[in-house]
Amino acid sequence: MAVDSGNPSKSSTTQHTALQVEAVASDGSVSSGSVKRMGNSGAVVSHSSPAATFSSVLPKWWRLAKIWFTGEERWAARGYAAAVILLALVTTLFSVHISYAQRDFSTALSEKDVSGFYAAVRKFVVIIIIAAPLFSFNAWVEERLVLAWRAYLTRRLTRAYFANRAFYHIQQRGDTMAAGAIINPSSTAALTEASATATIAATSATGSIGGGGIDNPDQRICDDVGSFVRSSVSLSLTVCRKIFSCVAFAGVLWGVSGSLVLFMFVYAAVGTFVTTAMFGRVLTSLFYRQLAREADLRFSLVRVRENAESIAFYRGEGGERVRVLSRLDAVLAVAADRIRWSALYDLWTSVYSYATILVPSLLTAPRYFAGEIEFGVISQASFAFSRIDAALSVIINNLAQISGLAAETERLDTLIAAMNAPVASLVGDAGGKDSRGSAAAAAAAAAAASILLSSAGGSDVIRRRTDPDLRGLVLQHLCVITPSGPGRGFAGAAVKLLATDLSLVLEPGQSLLVVGPSGCGKSSLMRAIAGLWTAGSGTVVLPGSASPAARGSVPVFFLPQKPFMPLGDLRTQLTFPGAVPAGAQGDADRALRGARGSRGPLPDVHERTPLLAEGRAPAASGMTGGGGNGTSGVVPSTAASETAGGDCTTGGAGRLPLSDEELLTLLDDVCLPDLVQRVGGLDVELDWSSVLSVGEQQRVAVLRLLAAGPTLAFLDEATSALDGPTEGRLYGLIRKRIGCYVSVGHRMQLLQHHTHVLECLGGGMWRLDSSAEYQHRMAIATGLHP
Numbered sequence: 001m002a003v004d005s006g007n008p009s010k011s012s013t014t015q016h017t018a019l020q021v022e023a024v025a026s027d028g029s030v031s032s033g034s035v036k037r038m039g040n041s042g043a044v045v046s047h048s049s050p051a052a053t054f055s056s057v058l059p060k061w062w063r064l065a066k067i068w069f070t071g072e073e074r075w076a077a078r079g080y081a082a083a084v085i086l087l088a089l090v091t092t093l094f095s096v097h098i099s100y101a102q103r104d105f106s107t108a109l110s111e112k113d114v115s116g117f118y119a120a121v122r123k124f125v126v127i128i129i130i131a132a133p134l135f136s137f138n139a140w141v142e143e144r145l146v147l148a149w150r151a152y153l154t155r156r157l158t159r160a161y162f163a164n165r166a167f168y169h170i171q172q173r174g175d176t177m178a179a180g181a182i183i184n185p186s187s188t189a190a191l192t193e194a195s196a197t198a199t200i201a202a203t204s205a206t207g208s209i210g211g212g213g214i215d216n217p218d219q220r221i222c223d224d225v226g227s228f229v230r231s232s233v234s235l236s237l238t239v240c241r242k243i244f245s246c247v248a249f250a251g252v253l254w255g256v257s258g259s260l261v262l263f264m265f266v267y268a269a270v271g272t273f274v275t276t277a278m279f280g281r282v283l284t285s286l287f288y289r290q291l292a293r294e295a296d297l298r299f300s301l302v303r304v305r306e307n308a309e310s311i312a313f314y315r316g317e318g319g320e321r322v323r324v325l326s327r328l329d330a331v332l333a334v335a336a337d338r339i340r341w342s343a344l345y346d347l348w349t350s351v352y353s354y355a356t357i358l359v360p361s362l363l364t365a366p367r368y369f370a371g372e373i374e375f376g377v378i379s380q381a382s383f384a385f386s387r388i389d390a391a392l393s394v395i396i397n398n399l400a401q402i403s404g405l406a407a408e409t410e411r412l413d414t415l416i417a418a419m420n421a422p423v424a425s426l427v428g429d430a431g432g433k434d435s436r437g438s439a440a441a442a443a444a445a446a447a448a449a450s451i452l453l454s455s456a457g458g459s460d461v462i463r464r465r466t467d468p469d470l471r472g473l474v475l476q477h478l479c480v481i482t483p484s485g486p487g488r489g490f491a492g493a494a495v496k497l498l499a500t501d502l503s504l505v506l507e508p509g510q511s512l513l514v515v516g517p518s519g520c521g522k523s524s525l526m527r528a529i530a531g532l533w534t535a536g537s538g539t540v541v542l543p544g545s546a547s548p549a550a551r552g553s554v555p556v557f558f559l560p561q562k563p564f565m566p567l568g569d570l571r572t573q574l575t576f577p578g579a580v581p582a583g584a585q586g587d588a589d590r591a592l593r594g595a596r597g598s599r600g601p602l603p604d605v606h607e608r609t610p611l612l613a614e615g616r617a618p619a620a621s622g623m624t625g626g627g628g629n630g631t632s633g634v635v636p637s638t639a640a641s642e643t644a645g646g647d648c649t650t651g652g653a654g655r656l657p658l659s660d661e662e663l664l665t666l667l668d669d670v671c672l673p674d675l676v677q678r679v680g681g682l683d684v685e686l687d688w689s690s691v692l693s694v695g696e697q698q699r700v701a702v703l704r705l706l707a708a709g710p711t712l713a714f715l716d717e718a719t720s721a722l723d724g725p726t727e728g729r730l731y732g733l734i735r736k737r738i739g740c741y742v743s744v745g746h747r748m749q750l751l752q753h754h755t756h757v758l759e760c761l762g763g764g765m766w767r768l769d770s771s772a773e774y775q776h777r778m779a780i781a782t783g784l785h786p
């Protein structure tokens with residue numbers, strides 16, 4: 001095993017790096033420049049103000065709409081759109097005919113013209129017989145359009161959420177925000193338009209909306225997409241219908257009175273201006289905040305469910321209840337504001353619409369009294385006037401829905417921006433202002449920044465590469481720092497240097513135990529090697545498959561500290577991450593086909609193509625399947641490829657499906673011989689993280705590792721909950737079956753299962769020894785050795 005660690009006593013390279021650190025650290029402008037650039041790359045996820053004007057929301061709305069209308073399903077999308085627009089046109093024409101029939105029978109009634117009356121009724125009935133099915137067909141097509149659009153957009157977002165491990169990076173950026181977002185004292189401030197905008201700005205400062213993170217992505221994918229699509233369809237069609245109806249009835253009204261038409265336009269323009277100026281921005285910002293607060297409330301309840309046992313043990317229900325209720329208060333405060341503003345808005349619209357009832361009669365009555373027009377013309381003029389008014393008052397009458405749509409558009413736009421943000425945006429603001437103001441922290445930040453600049457390739461992210469001939473691990477000049485900056489990691493905290501210029505080569509048959517005090521950076525080293533953290537510099541080289549098609553070869557496998565139990569049966573637990581079940585995609589495809597009413601194949605969705613590519617930085621390439629936050633993960637691989645930051649690998653995970661016999665043997669191996677019998681079979685579905693003890697879950701995780709049989713394995717305290725003999729037995733199996741592995745652990749008994757020890761000395765320095773050397777050193781240090 002070769003090593004070139006950051007230990008000053010062992011490494012000349014380290015001295016070289018230290019000199020560089022000093023030299024560059026003194027050049028503050030250079031380091032801050034570099035860091036600023038990185039900080040800027042994160043800016044794509046910062047949110048624009050939800051109180052933005054409609055004109056600023058419109059381009060965003062169009063970018064979102066384009067995903068479907070220019071995507072793989074564009075012809076279906078355009079077909080639906082054309083159909084509903086055509087139907088809107090036809091149904092409007094029928095409405096005009098109905099108005100003429102109404103006019104005729106009103107006139108016949110007033111003139112006591114019996115035959116004229118029955119002729120008008122017959123005409124009316126015929127029109128209704130044709131129009132009624134058309135109206136309901138129109139509604140049906142509209143619903144299908146909503147369903148198909150929603151299905152497509154949700155699928156795209158879900159795929160983008162999992163691609164490049166966006167879910168992990170978004171969570172890293174968003175956690176502090178969700179926690180800190182809860183109540184802004186100014187959120188209940190009186191909502192004049194100015195105060196509403198100020199409230200949003202203040203909320204942004206807390207990170208809830210604009211802090212560079214994304215709150216509740218799940219709610220955005222599930223609920224906001226649905227509402228966005230429904231409102232988009234309904235409002236677009238409303239606008240279309242209003243335009244048709246405006247043109248058609250303006251013709252009718254023009255025949256009655258030209259001045260009435262002109263009056264109508266002026267009246268509607270003034271009404272629209274007053275409405276948007278008085279209510280538009282306030283209602284939009286209130287909608288935005290309501291969505292965010294409701295998602296926060298739901299999130300707090302989901303956390304209680306997920307951590308029920310821990311909370312019960314701590315007797316922490318009192319605190320949790322207060323937290324949940326305070327989030328409820330935040331929801332109610334926004335709702336109360338919204339109700340108040342909605343009431344004012346309703347008052348305004350009622351006054352406005354009652355006035356429209358009077359106006360046409362007032363303007364046409366003198367001509368009727370003068371005998372210039374018939375009585376039916378008055379009712380037709382009223383009808384036409386009300387239709388034009390409805391058309392021209394589309395903003396006035398739909399402001400609530402428009403405001404909701406604007407808020408949903410903002411939330412989806414920022415979510416997509418975050419998904420498309422390059423992984424490099426996670427790099428901390430190393431040169432940023434030191435919030436603690438301490439000289440040491442400032443020096444650490446400066447050192448970290450300069451290390452980024454001093455990396456061999458001049459890159460500001462850790463590079464990862466696979467080599468199909470490699471059977472171990474190579475780290476080259478690895479520097480790792482914590483993510484930081486607003487909305488990332490610990491907001492505002494200085495970055496922490498976790499590894500400086502660490503180089504080592506782990507060969508087949510060798511194994512490495514990573515030790516050191518809690519919090520020194522052992523797990524972070526794993527995160528950097530796995531590509532979850534990219535802040536730093538240097539290169540990680542991992543084994544790759546000789547051929548992407550070579551099934552059964554899993555190059556690298558990570559076992560995290562906390563086992564992850566996915567939803568599903570016992571077999572799924574044992575084979576996780578495995579391959580995506582064939583039926584899962586098929587079921588979804590069938591559902592969508594059903595929804596689309598089509599038998600054709602589903603279009604392939606390219607999840608690696610950034611959504612909204614325009615003006616966005618492209619996403620770093622990344623692996624699909626497996627891995628993630630708190631999950632055991634496989635790094636499948638193609639032949640040597642290189643990326644900065646994200647995974648350099650693609651493809652599915654897992655080996656050929658294991659037979660039941662093989663699974664039972666593996667269960668025996670990991671000391672769970674009776675598990676299948678105890679739970680009632682491999683196909684039983686339970687809440688596995690509740691019914692299995694943590695130690696049992698760790699044994700299941702080791703089973704997954706043995707089943708995957710990787711070339712290189714990483715175990716981050718993956719057996720910490722096991723008793724000594726069981727841990728020893730499992731490590732015996734790992735030693736026999738896995739060529740090369742790296743463990744993080746605290747227990748001395750793990751030493752016997754590893755050939756080398758990498759010890760964290762603090763301050764980014766690491767020291768490598770053989771196990772025997774390390775044991776010897778420890779014995780001397782503890783006085784057990786003379």
Ligand SMILES: Nc1ncnc2c1ncn2[C@@H]1O[C@H](COP(=O)(O)OP(=O)(O)OP(=O)(O)O)[C@@H](O)[C@H]1O
Nearest residue numbers: 482483488489490517518519520521522523524525
């Ligand atoms: N998302 C994050 N943002 C910023 N700092 C972080 C983040 N996650 C961890 N850290 C910090 O990085 C440092 C190293 O954490 P890490 O989890 O690697 O420690 P560790 O050595 O594995 O500790 P332990 O033995 O307790 O598991 C700690 O100071 C931790 O607080």
